[in-house]
Amino acid sequence: xxxxxxxxxxxxxxxxxxxxxxxxxxxxxxxxxxxxxxxxxxxxxxxxxxxxxxxxxxxxxxxxxxxxxxxxxxxxxxxxxxxxxxxxxxxxxxxxxxxxxxxxxxxxxxxxxxxxxxxxxxxxxxxxxxxxxxxxxxxxxxxxxxxxxxxxxxxxxxxxxxxxxxxxxxxxxxxxxxxxxxxxxxxxxxxxxxxxxxxxxxxxxxxxxxxxxxxxxxxxxxxxxxxxxxxxxxxxxxxxxxxxxxxxxxxxxxxxxxxxxxxxxxxxxxxxxxxxxxxxxxxxxxxxxxxxxxxxxxxxxxxxxxxxxxxxxxxxxxxxxxxxxxxxxxxxxxxxxxxxxxxxxxxxxxxxxxxxxxxxxxxxxxxxxxxxxxxxxxxxxxxxxxxxxxxxxxxxxxxxxxxxxxxxxxxxxxxxxxxxxxxxxxxxxxxxxxxxxxxxxxxxxxxxxxxxxxxxxxxxxxxxxxxxxxxxxxxxxxxxxxxxxxxxxxxxxxxxxxxxxxxxxxxxxx
Numbered sequence: 001x002x003x004x005x006x007x008x009x010x011x012x013x014x015x016x017x018x019x020x021x022x023x024x025x026x027x028x029x030x031x032x033x034x035x036x037x038x039x040x041x042x043x044x045x046x047x048x049x050x051x052x053x054x055x056x057x058x059x060x061x062x063x064x065x066x067x068x069x070x071x072x073x074x075x076x077x078x079x080x081x082x083x084x085x086x087x088x089x090x091x092x093x094x095x096x097x098x099x100x101x102x103x104x105x106x107x108x109x110x111x112x113x114x115x116x117x118x119x120x121x122x123x124x125x126x127x128x129x130x131x132x133x134x135x136x137x138x139x140x141x142x143x144x145x146x147x148x149x150x151x152x153x154x155x156x157x158x159x160x161x162x163x164x165x166x167x168x169x170x171x172x173x174x175x176x177x178x179x180x181x182x183x184x185x186x187x188x189x190x191x192x193x194x195x196x197x198x199x200x201x202x203x204x205x206x207x208x209x210x211x212x213x214x215x216x217x218x219x220x221x222x223x224x225x226x227x228x229x230x231x232x233x234x235x236x237x238x239x240x241x242x243x244x245x246x247x248x249x250x251x252x253x254x255x256x257x258x259x260x261x262x263x264x265x266x267x268x269x270x271x272x273x274x275x276x277x278x279x280x281x282x283x284x285x286x287x288x289x290x291x292x293x294x295x296x297x298x299x300x301x302x303x304x305x306x307x308x309x310x311x312x313x314x315x316x317x318x319x320x321x322x323x324x325x326x327x328x329x330x331x332x333x334x335x336x337x338x339x340x341x342x343x344x345x346x347x348x349x350x351x352x353x354x355x356x357x358x359x360x361x362x363x364x365x366x367x368x369x370x371x372x373x374x375x376x377x378x379x380x381x382x383x384x385x386x387x388x389x390x391x392x393x394x395x396x397x398x399x400x401x402x403x404x405x406x407x408x409x410x411x412x413x414x415x416x417x418x419x420x421x422x423x424x425x426x427x428x429x430x431x432x433x434x435x436x437x438x439x440x441x442x443x444x445x446x447x448x449x450x451x452x453x454x455x456x457x458x459x460x461x462x463x464x465x466x467x468x469x470x471x472x473x474x475x476x477x478x479x480x481x482x483x484x485x486x487x488x489x490x491x492x493x494x495x496x497x498x499x500x501x502x503x504x505x506x507x508x509x510x
Contacts, residue, residue, distance in 0.1 A: 043165035043166070043234045043235060043236060044231070044234045045161055045162065045164075045165040045230055045231065045234045045235065046162070046165050046166065046174065048226055048229055048230050049158060049161065049162045049165075049178070049230065050177065050178060050181050051226055052158070052223050052226040052227060052230075053178055053181050053182050053185065054181050054182075054184060054185045054188075055185065055219065055220070055222045055223035055226065056185070056220065056223035057181075057182045057183075057185030057186050057189070058185040058186075058188040058189050058192075058219055059189070059216045059217070059219035059220035059223060060185075060186075060189070060216070060220075061185060061186040061187075061188070061189025061190060061366075062188075062189035062190075062192050062193055062212065062215060062216035062219060063128075063189075063212060063213040063214075063215070063216025063217065064216070065186065065189060065190065065348075065366060066190070066193070066347075066348035066362055066363070066366060067193060067209050067212045067213055067216075067348075068087075068213065069083050069345050069346070069348045069349055070204055070209055070348055070349070070352060070359075071132070071206065071209040071210065071213060072086055072137075072140075073349055073352075074204065074205070074206050074209065075135060075137055075140075075206060076137065078353075080346065080349055080473055080476045080477065080481075081473035081474065081476065081477045082137075082473070083345050083346070083349065083469065083473060084345060084469040084470040084471070084472050084473025084474070084476075085470050085473060086137075086140070086141055086144060087144070087345055087469040087470075088468075088469055088470035088473075089141055089144060089145050089148070090144040090145060090147055090148040091148060091341075091468075091469070092145075092148065093144075093145040093146070093147075093148030093149050093152065094148035094149070094151045094152040094155075095148075095152065096148075096149075096152065097148075097149050097152030097153050098151075098152035098153075098155065098156055101113055101152055101153045101156045101157065102156040102160075105156055105157045105160055106160070109232050110157040110160055110161045110164075110230075110232055111157075111161070111230050111231050111232050113153055113154075113156075113157040114154060114157050114158065114161075114227040114228070114230050115227065115228055116153060117150055117153035117154035117157070117227060118154075118224045118225070118227040118228055120146060120149050120150045120153060121147075121150045121154070121220065121223075121224040121227075122221075122224055123146055124143060124146040124147040124149075124150050125217040125218075125220050125221065125224070126217070127139065127142065127143040127146060128140070128143040128144070128147070128213065128217050129213075129214050129217045129218075130143075131143045132209075132210040132213040132214055133210060133214065135206055135210065154227065158227075158230075159439070159443075161230060161232070161235070162174070162175075162178065163443040163448075164232075164235040164236065164448060165234060165235050165236060166236065167236055168444060171439075171440040171443050171444055172381060172384065172389060172436065172437060172440035172441075173381070175436040175437075175439050175440045175443075176377060176378070176381040176436040176437075176440075178436065179377050179435055179436035180374055180377055180378070183370050183373045183374045183377065184370075184374065186366075186370045186373075187367055187370035187371060187374070189216070190363040190364075190366040190367045190370070191363070191367060192215065192219075193212050193359070193363045194359075194360055194363035194364065194367070196208075196211065196212050196215065197212070197359040197360050197363065198360055202358050202359055202360050203358070203359065204352060204358070204359060208359070324502060325441065325442075325445040325502050325506055326442050326445050326446050328498040328499065328501050328502045329390070329438055329441050329442050329445075329498070329499065329502065330442060331498045332438070332495050332496065332497075332498040332499045333438055333442075335491065335494065335495035335498070336397070336492055336495040337468075338468045338491065338495075339468075339488050339491030339492040339494075339495060340431075340488065340492070341468030341469050341471075341472065342468045342469065342471055342472035342475065342484055342487060342488050342491070343472055343484050343485055343488040344469070345469045345472065346472060346473075346476055346481055346484060347424070348362060349481070350481050351365065351421075353481075354411065354481060355417040355420065355421070356417075357417065365421050365424065365425065368425050369424070369425045369428045369429065372425050372426065372428070372429035373428060373429045373432050373433060375429070376396070376429040376430060376432075376433035377432075377433045377434075377435075377436060379433070380392050380393075380396055380433040380434045380436075380437060381436065381437065383395075384434075384437050388503070388506065389434075389437040389438070389440065389441050389506060390437075390438075390441060390499050390502060390503055390506050391503060392434055392437060393434035393437050393438055393496075393499055394496045394499050394500060396430050396431065396433050396434045397430075397431060397434070397492060397493075397495070397496045397499075398493070398496065399430040400427050400428075400430040400431030400492065401431075401489050401492050401493045403423050403426050403427035403430060404423075404427045404431075404485060404488065404489045404492075405486075405489050406423050407420055407423035407424055407427060407485070408482055408485050408486060408489070410423060411482060412482065431492070438499075441506055445506070472484050472488075475487060
């Protein structure tokens, strides 16, 4: 009995230094590994938001990706400018609610905003269903405005809630997963449209387009229901996030920490360059860094991190240091969105009018584009871990601009539609593949309490896609679709300049 008692009491009688000395090397090094590697649970919001993303983008791609443009084009006697004006109305409605919604989501609860958005979504789906069956241009415009209100309320809160539910350092992975699911949903919509058009007769008519639009409204219902199950209480706790920031503020800090731990376990000493000359008298050769400070090597890692991040604390072009990265990344996103918005609504009309493709062929083009985007997104995320997320984004954008110019040139030279379509698919994959990288960079460089406001910029970006369509309509009306595409290529090239300004200021991920 006494022997058993002594066995139980021995660990309690050890001093701290003896316990540290007997600690296995793996346990010492574990302190410097990312916190999420030790977390046993994942926020429920992640799966809910991923499921919502699939359903909402499946529905949206079914009726809004190509069919809506064709429906409005036919409804207004083949006048392309009305496509831009109608989608611009949706963008204005989205802009009017996105910024206030972002402020409210940060001040109160994000799940409350999502429930409000769910109710708006049901109204939008019902009114769009009725407008498409009645072939009413005015009612359709009102319905699209309600959809704009829905996206403005929901997008900001969903993005902020998603970021809050993920530990720092994991965001590019989960944002990449969400982008892949978004692309899968955007792939599912054209597949359904392809089947429906094949059954209906495969012709561009108001009746066939109306049926497809109605099917899209029905498919949106599961997504609207899922919004009601998301909850702020499922987010990562503040203490976990703060602990993670301490350990993973940069990759260099982790490496220095590993060196410090290895020096303690292998040789029992640490170099003066890490521990500092002021602590030389306190360093004991037997216990290494543990006598250097109360918290051991963690304090040393933080000192090294301060030196490494000194550049990040300097003001940048009169912008506060802690705002430089999000300001430039968000500016690049908005500029890119403005450029894309001028042409994105006119690609279906280009396929229908200029290339003389039928509905089924157009849906096949969008299906192949989504598959290519999914593959390129995985490649971009991997390349981002090697050369940096912002550097990868700029490279992909440049490739996309080059391919768009090649597509324009091929059409002008009268090449076969197949070659033009291949260039479009490659261009779309390259241009859209790094979207998850820029979102993860933005969320990594803003405080948790401001993510709703910064997420609102994503809605402004979506407004750019819709609002600048009106400008694109004027360009098409004056100079033609190919001129619109040329202006788009130039603007997308200019949109990479803000990203190049912050190459050295973005934290790298593991």
